[in-house]
Amino acid sequence: MIDQFGVATAALLVCMAMTLIRSIAGPTVFDRILAVNSFGTKTVLLIAVYGFLSGRPDFLDLALVYALMNFIGTIAVMKFTRFGDLAGMEEDEEEIL
Amino acid sequence: MGLFDRPDQPWRAPRGESAVCGVALFVVLMAVWLLNSGHYTTLMVGFGVASSLFVVFLSWRMGIVDREGLPVRLLPRAVLYAPWLFKEIFKANVDVARRILTLYEPNISPRLFDTGVTQKSDLGRVIYANSITLTPGTVSIGVRGSYIMVHAIAEEVADDLQEGKMDRRVTWLEGAGS
Amino acid sequence: MSAALVAEVLGWAFLMAGSVFLLIGGLGLIRLPDFYTRIHAAGITDTMGAWLVLIGLMFSAGWTLISVKLLMLLFFLAVTSPLASHALAKAAFLRGLEPMLGRGLEIEGDDD
Structure with a gap:
Protein backbone atom coordinates (compact mmCIF):
# COMPACT_ATOMS: atom_id res chain seq x y z
CA MET A 1 0.00 0.00 0.00
CA ILE A 2 1.20 3.46 -0.84
CA ASP A 3 1.40 5.77 2.16
CA GLN A 4 1.52 9.54 2.28
CA PHE A 5 5.32 9.63 2.11
CA GLY A 6 5.29 7.63 -1.12
CA VAL A 7 2.92 10.09 -2.76
CA ALA A 8 4.98 13.07 -1.58
CA THR A 9 8.18 11.42 -2.87
CA ALA A 10 6.58 10.91 -6.28
CA ALA A 11 5.43 14.54 -6.41
CA LEU A 12 8.91 15.69 -5.44
CA LEU A 13 10.54 13.58 -8.15
CA VAL A 14 8.17 14.94 -10.83
CA CYS A 15 8.85 18.46 -9.63
CA MET A 16 12.62 17.86 -9.71
CA ALA A 17 12.32 16.64 -13.30
CA MET A 18 10.55 19.90 -14.23
CA THR A 19 13.29 21.88 -12.52
CA LEU A 20 15.93 19.92 -14.44
CA ILE A 21 14.20 20.80 -17.72
CA ARG A 22 14.47 24.47 -16.83
CA SER A 23 18.10 24.15 -15.81
CA ILE A 24 18.93 22.53 -19.16
CA ALA A 25 16.76 24.81 -21.30
CA GLY A 26 17.21 28.07 -19.38
CA PRO A 27 18.26 30.79 -21.80
CA THR A 28 20.43 32.75 -19.35
CA VAL A 29 22.90 31.61 -16.72
CA PHE A 30 20.65 33.06 -14.00
CA ASP A 31 17.79 30.79 -15.03
CA ARG A 32 20.08 27.85 -14.60
CA ILE A 33 21.31 28.95 -11.18
CA LEU A 34 17.74 29.59 -10.05
CA ALA A 35 16.77 26.12 -11.22
CA VAL A 36 19.73 24.52 -9.45
CA ASN A 37 18.95 26.39 -6.24
CA SER A 38 15.34 25.26 -6.44
CA PHE A 39 16.54 21.72 -7.17
CA GLY A 40 18.64 21.87 -4.01
CA THR A 41 15.63 22.88 -1.90
CA LYS A 42 13.69 19.96 -3.32
CA THR A 43 16.61 17.63 -2.62
CA VAL A 44 16.48 18.69 1.03
CA LEU A 45 12.78 17.87 1.14
CA LEU A 46 13.38 14.58 -0.67
CA ILE A 47 16.00 13.50 1.88
CA ALA A 48 13.63 14.38 4.72
CA VAL A 49 10.63 12.59 3.19
CA TYR A 50 12.73 9.56 2.18
CA GLY A 51 13.90 9.25 5.77
CA PHE A 52 10.30 8.83 6.84
CA LEU A 53 9.48 6.58 3.87
CA SER A 54 12.22 4.13 4.82
CA GLY A 55 11.48 4.46 8.51
CA ARG A 56 14.84 6.02 9.37
CA PRO A 57 14.30 9.69 10.28
CA ASP A 58 18.02 10.03 11.08
CA PHE A 59 18.38 11.23 7.50
CA LEU A 60 17.23 14.64 8.76
CA ASP A 61 20.78 15.53 9.81
CA LEU A 62 21.86 15.15 6.19
CA ALA A 63 18.94 17.34 5.12
CA LEU A 64 19.99 20.07 7.54
CA VAL A 65 23.57 20.05 6.30
CA TYR A 66 22.41 19.98 2.67
CA ALA A 67 20.17 23.01 3.26
CA LEU A 68 23.13 25.03 4.52
CA MET A 69 25.44 23.82 1.73
CA ASN A 70 22.85 24.63 -0.90
CA PHE A 71 22.53 28.19 0.35
CA ILE A 72 26.26 28.77 0.59
CA GLY A 73 26.78 27.23 -2.84
CA THR A 74 24.21 29.51 -4.45
CA ILE A 75 25.68 32.59 -2.82
CA ALA A 76 29.20 31.58 -3.90
CA VAL A 77 28.17 31.04 -7.53
CA MET A 78 26.25 34.33 -7.48
CA LYS A 79 29.24 36.17 -6.13
CA PHE A 80 31.44 34.58 -8.75
CA THR A 81 29.17 35.55 -11.64
CA ARG A 82 28.87 39.07 -10.28
CA PHE A 83 32.44 39.88 -9.31
CA GLY A 84 34.40 37.19 -11.17
CA ASP A 85 36.18 36.54 -7.88
CA LEU A 86 35.25 34.85 -4.63
CA ALA A 87 37.53 36.81 -2.33
CA GLY A 88 37.00 40.52 -2.83
CA MET A 89 34.28 43.11 -3.19
CA GLU A 90 34.48 45.23 -6.33
CA GLU A 91 33.34 48.75 -6.99
CA ASP A 92 29.89 48.39 -8.54
CA GLU A 93 28.14 48.44 -5.14
CA GLU A 94 27.53 52.16 -5.56
CA GLU A 95 25.32 51.92 -8.60
CA ILE A 96 22.29 50.44 -6.92
CA LEU A 97 22.93 50.14 -3.20
CA MET B 1 48.83 40.99 15.12
CA GLY B 2 48.40 38.52 17.95
CA LEU B 3 45.57 36.07 18.20
CA PHE B 4 43.75 37.97 20.94
CA ASP B 5 44.33 41.50 19.64
CA ARG B 6 41.23 42.92 18.15
CA PRO B 7 41.68 44.42 14.69
CA ASP B 8 40.63 48.02 14.23
CA GLN B 9 36.96 47.74 13.29
CA PRO B 10 34.90 50.92 13.43
CA TRP B 11 31.59 49.03 13.40
CA ARG B 12 32.45 47.17 16.59
CA ALA B 13 29.94 47.44 19.42
CA PRO B 14 30.90 48.80 22.88
CA ARG B 15 32.42 46.29 25.29
CA GLY B 16 29.40 45.87 27.60
CA GLU B 17 26.92 45.26 24.79
CA SER B 18 29.34 42.91 23.11
CA ALA B 19 29.69 40.85 26.31
CA VAL B 20 25.92 40.47 26.81
CA CYS B 21 25.38 39.52 23.18
CA GLY B 22 28.30 37.08 23.32
CA VAL B 23 26.65 35.24 26.21
CA ALA B 24 23.33 35.21 24.34
CA LEU B 25 25.07 33.84 21.23
CA PHE B 26 26.69 31.08 23.31
CA VAL B 27 23.31 30.10 24.76
CA VAL B 28 21.74 29.92 21.29
CA LEU B 29 24.61 27.87 19.84
CA MET B 30 24.55 25.50 22.81
CA ALA B 31 20.79 25.01 22.42
CA VAL B 32 21.26 24.17 18.74
CA TRP B 33 23.98 21.67 19.64
CA LEU B 34 21.91 19.95 22.34
CA LEU B 35 18.79 19.73 20.18
CA ASN B 36 20.69 18.34 17.20
CA SER B 37 22.94 15.93 19.07
CA GLY B 38 20.61 13.70 21.08
CA HIS B 39 23.62 12.16 22.87
CA TYR B 40 23.94 13.58 26.37
CA THR B 41 27.20 12.02 27.55
CA THR B 42 29.86 14.18 29.18
CA LEU B 43 32.20 13.87 26.21
CA MET B 44 29.60 14.99 23.65
CA VAL B 45 28.34 17.92 25.72
CA GLY B 46 31.98 18.87 26.32
CA PHE B 47 32.61 18.95 22.58
CA GLY B 48 29.51 21.14 22.27
CA VAL B 49 30.73 23.63 24.86
CA ALA B 50 34.17 23.74 23.22
CA SER B 51 32.88 24.37 19.70
CA SER B 52 30.30 26.93 20.85
CA LEU B 53 33.02 28.83 22.69
CA PHE B 54 35.24 28.66 19.60
CA VAL B 55 32.49 30.08 17.37
CA VAL B 56 31.76 32.88 19.86
CA PHE B 57 35.49 33.70 19.91
CA LEU B 58 35.68 33.82 16.12
CA SER B 59 32.57 36.04 15.91
CA TRP B 60 33.97 38.34 18.58
CA ARG B 61 37.25 38.61 16.70
CA MET B 62 35.35 39.48 13.49
CA GLY B 63 33.52 42.17 15.45
CA ILE B 64 30.04 40.93 14.61
CA VAL B 65 28.87 40.19 18.16
CA ASP B 66 26.47 43.07 18.64
CA ARG B 67 22.84 44.05 18.97
CA GLU B 68 22.28 43.80 15.23
CA GLY B 69 23.68 40.30 14.89
CA LEU B 70 21.45 38.89 17.62
CA PRO B 71 18.31 41.03 17.93
CA VAL B 72 16.94 39.46 21.10
CA ARG B 73 14.82 42.47 21.94
CA MET C 1 -11.35 9.86 16.95
CA SER C 2 -8.12 9.13 18.71
CA ALA C 3 -5.26 11.59 18.74
CA ALA C 4 -3.13 9.28 16.61
CA LEU C 5 -5.78 9.16 13.90
CA VAL C 6 -6.13 12.96 13.88
CA ALA C 7 -2.35 13.31 13.54
CA GLU C 8 -2.35 10.77 10.69
CA VAL C 9 -5.12 12.59 8.80
CA LEU C 10 -3.49 15.99 9.33
CA GLY C 11 -0.15 14.55 8.17
CA TRP C 12 -1.80 13.28 4.97
CA ALA C 13 -3.55 16.60 4.37
CA PHE C 14 -0.44 18.73 4.85
CA LEU C 15 1.78 16.46 2.75
CA MET C 16 -0.74 16.43 -0.11
CA ALA C 17 -1.23 20.21 0.01
CA GLY C 18 2.55 20.65 0.03
CA SER C 19 2.93 18.31 -2.96
CA VAL C 20 0.32 20.32 -4.89
CA PHE C 21 2.19 23.57 -4.20
CA LEU C 22 5.49 21.92 -5.18
CA LEU C 23 4.02 20.79 -8.49
CA ILE C 24 2.52 24.23 -9.18
CA GLY C 25 5.91 25.80 -8.47
CA GLY C 26 7.64 23.37 -10.82
CA LEU C 27 5.05 24.04 -13.51
CA GLY C 28 5.52 27.78 -13.07
CA LEU C 29 9.26 27.38 -13.42
CA ILE C 30 8.67 25.91 -16.89
CA ARG C 31 5.70 27.98 -17.95
CA LEU C 32 6.53 31.57 -16.98
CA PRO C 33 8.16 33.66 -19.68
CA ASP C 34 11.26 35.31 -18.19
CA PHE C 35 13.79 35.03 -15.40
CA TYR C 36 12.28 37.55 -12.98
CA THR C 37 8.85 35.96 -13.11
CA ARG C 38 10.36 32.50 -12.64
CA ILE C 39 11.78 33.67 -9.31
CA HIS C 40 8.20 33.97 -8.07
CA ALA C 41 7.47 30.38 -9.12
CA ALA C 42 10.59 29.19 -7.29
CA GLY C 43 9.34 31.24 -4.33
CA ILE C 44 6.20 29.10 -4.17
CA THR C 45 8.17 25.87 -3.81
CA ASP C 46 10.55 27.48 -1.34
CA THR C 47 7.82 28.82 0.96
CA MET C 48 4.48 27.03 0.96
CA GLY C 49 5.58 23.79 -0.72
CA ALA C 50 8.54 23.18 1.58
CA TRP C 51 6.78 24.38 4.73
CA LEU C 52 3.64 22.32 4.25
CA VAL C 53 5.67 19.15 3.55
CA LEU C 54 7.81 19.72 6.66
CA ILE C 55 4.75 20.42 8.83
CA GLY C 56 3.15 17.23 7.49
CA LEU C 57 6.28 15.29 8.46
CA MET C 58 6.11 16.90 11.92
CA PHE C 59 2.63 15.46 12.44
CA SER C 60 3.99 12.01 11.61
CA ALA C 61 6.96 12.38 13.95
CA GLY C 62 4.97 13.57 16.98
CA TRP C 63 6.53 15.24 20.02
CA THR C 64 10.10 14.03 19.54
CA LEU C 65 13.53 15.44 18.84
CA ILE C 66 12.84 14.76 15.15
CA SER C 67 10.11 17.40 15.14
CA VAL C 68 12.57 19.88 16.59
CA LYS C 69 14.99 19.11 13.75
CA LEU C 70 12.21 19.55 11.20
CA LEU C 71 11.34 22.89 12.79
CA MET C 72 14.99 23.90 12.56
CA LEU C 73 15.08 22.86 8.90
CA LEU C 74 11.95 24.95 8.30
CA PHE C 75 13.61 27.93 9.98
CA PHE C 76 16.80 27.56 7.88
CA LEU C 77 14.79 27.37 4.67
CA ALA C 78 12.69 30.39 5.67
CA VAL C 79 15.80 32.46 6.38
CA THR C 80 18.01 31.38 3.49
CA SER C 81 15.59 31.16 0.56
CA PRO C 82 14.72 34.89 0.38
CA LEU C 83 18.43 35.74 0.65
CA ALA C 84 19.28 33.45 -2.26
CA SER C 85 16.39 34.82 -4.37
CA HIS C 86 17.43 38.38 -3.64
CA ALA C 87 21.07 37.69 -4.47
CA LEU C 88 20.02 36.11 -7.76
CA ALA C 89 17.67 38.94 -8.73
CA LYS C 90 20.22 41.59 -7.83
CA ALA C 91 23.05 39.89 -9.70
CA ALA C 92 20.86 39.49 -12.78
CA PHE C 93 19.74 43.13 -12.60
CA LEU C 94 23.28 44.43 -12.19
CA ARG C 95 24.34 42.30 -15.15
CA GLY C 96 21.75 44.19 -17.19
CA LEU C 97 19.17 41.46 -17.72
CA GLU C 98 16.03 43.32 -18.79
CA PRO C 99 12.76 42.26 -17.17
CA MET C 100 9.67 41.87 -19.34
CA LEU C 101 7.12 44.38 -18.17
CA GLY C 102 3.42 45.02 -18.68
CA ARG C 103 0.43 42.98 -19.73
CA GLY C 104 1.50 42.15 -23.28
CA LEU C 105 4.99 41.11 -22.13
CA GLU C 106 6.86 43.34 -24.54
CA ILE C 107 10.38 44.20 -23.47
CA GLU C 108 10.68 47.78 -22.26
CA GLY C 109 13.81 49.67 -21.47
CA ASP C 110 15.24 50.55 -24.87
CA ASP C 111 13.82 54.08 -24.65
CA ASP C 112 16.33 55.52 -22.19
Missing part, protein backbone atom coordinates in the same frame (compact mmCIF):
# COMPACT_ATOMS: atom_id res chain seq x y z
CA LEU B 74 12.76 42.16 18.77
CA LEU B 75 11.62 38.69 19.83
CA PRO B 76 8.32 39.54 21.63
CA ARG B 77 7.02 41.58 18.73
CA ALA B 78 8.43 39.13 16.16
CA VAL B 79 6.24 36.45 17.77
CA LEU B 80 3.24 38.59 16.87
CA TYR B 81 4.59 39.56 13.43
CA ALA B 82 5.32 35.99 12.27
CA PRO B 83 1.69 34.70 12.19
CA TRP B 84 0.59 37.76 10.23
CA LEU B 85 3.46 37.21 7.79
CA PHE B 86 2.51 33.52 7.41
CA LYS B 87 -1.08 34.54 6.64
CA GLU B 88 0.12 37.00 4.00
CA ILE B 89 2.49 34.42 2.49
CA PHE B 90 -0.33 31.89 2.27
CA LYS B 91 -2.63 34.37 0.51
CA ALA B 92 0.15 35.39 -1.88
CA ASN B 93 0.92 31.73 -2.62
CA VAL B 94 -2.66 30.98 -3.59
CA ASP B 95 -2.76 34.12 -5.71
CA VAL B 96 0.46 33.36 -7.61
CA ALA B 97 -0.55 29.70 -8.01
CA ARG B 98 -3.80 30.78 -9.66
CA ARG B 99 -1.88 33.12 -11.96
CA ILE B 100 0.42 30.28 -13.03
CA LEU B 101 -2.44 27.87 -13.61
CA THR B 102 -4.48 30.20 -15.85
CA LEU B 103 -5.33 28.50 -19.15
CA TYR B 104 -3.55 29.29 -22.42
CA GLU B 105 -1.02 31.71 -20.95
CA PRO B 106 -0.15 32.77 -17.40
CA ASN B 107 -2.16 35.73 -16.13
CA ILE B 108 0.74 38.01 -15.31
CA SER B 109 1.68 41.66 -15.84
CA PRO B 110 5.14 42.14 -14.33
CA ARG B 111 6.10 45.51 -12.93
CA LEU B 112 9.35 47.01 -11.65
CA PHE B 113 8.96 49.87 -9.19
CA ASP B 114 10.45 51.64 -6.18
CA THR B 115 8.62 51.53 -2.87
CA GLY B 116 9.39 53.78 0.08
CA VAL B 117 10.55 52.44 3.42
CA THR B 118 9.88 54.07 6.79
CA GLN B 119 12.27 51.96 8.87
CA LYS B 120 15.15 53.85 10.42
CA SER B 121 17.70 51.11 11.12
CA ASP B 122 19.44 48.84 8.64
CA LEU B 123 18.08 45.84 10.49
CA GLY B 124 14.50 47.03 9.99
CA ARG B 125 15.10 47.51 6.28
CA VAL B 126 16.63 44.06 5.99
CA ILE B 127 13.59 42.54 7.72
CA TYR B 128 11.26 44.45 5.39
CA ALA B 129 13.19 43.50 2.23
CA ASN B 130 13.32 39.85 3.32
CA SER B 131 9.60 39.86 4.05
CA ILE B 132 8.97 41.23 0.56
CA THR B 133 11.13 38.54 -1.02
CA LEU B 134 9.66 35.78 1.11
CA THR B 135 6.17 36.66 -0.12
CA PRO B 136 5.76 35.03 -3.54
CA GLY B 137 4.85 37.53 -6.21
CA THR B 138 7.27 40.21 -5.03
CA VAL B 139 11.07 40.16 -5.04
CA SER B 140 13.23 42.96 -3.69
CA ILE B 141 16.07 43.63 -6.11
CA GLY B 142 18.02 46.39 -4.42
CA VAL B 143 17.98 49.05 -1.73
CA ARG B 144 18.93 52.64 -2.48
CA GLY B 145 18.49 55.24 0.21
CA SER B 146 14.96 55.02 1.57
CA TYR B 147 13.64 53.11 -1.44
CA ILE B 148 13.51 49.41 -2.19
CA MET B 149 13.38 48.36 -5.83
CA VAL B 150 10.79 45.62 -6.18
CA HIS B 151 9.80 43.31 -9.03
CA ALA B 152 6.15 42.23 -8.81
CA ILE B 153 4.46 39.56 -10.87
CA ALA B 154 1.25 41.56 -11.45
CA GLU B 155 -0.13 45.08 -11.12
CA GLU B 156 -2.56 44.08 -8.38
CA VAL B 157 0.27 42.60 -6.30
CA ALA B 158 2.33 45.77 -6.78
CA ASP B 159 -0.56 48.04 -5.75
CA ASP B 160 -1.16 45.85 -2.72
CA LEU B 161 2.45 46.24 -1.60
CA GLN B 162 2.46 50.00 -2.16
CA GLU B 163 -0.47 50.40 0.23
CA GLY B 164 2.25 49.89 2.86
CA LYS B 165 0.57 47.49 5.30
CA MET B 166 3.70 45.37 5.59
CA ASP B 167 5.88 48.47 5.84
CA ARG B 168 3.90 49.74 8.84
CA ARG B 169 4.05 46.34 10.54
CA VAL B 170 7.84 46.12 10.16
CA THR B 171 8.27 49.67 11.44
CA TRP B 172 6.23 48.69 14.49
CA LEU B 173 8.38 45.58 14.91
CA GLU B 174 11.54 47.66 14.68
CA GLY B 175 10.21 50.10 17.28
CA ALA B 176 10.92 47.53 20.00
CA GLY B 177 14.66 47.80 19.41
CA SER B 178 15.12 51.53 19.87
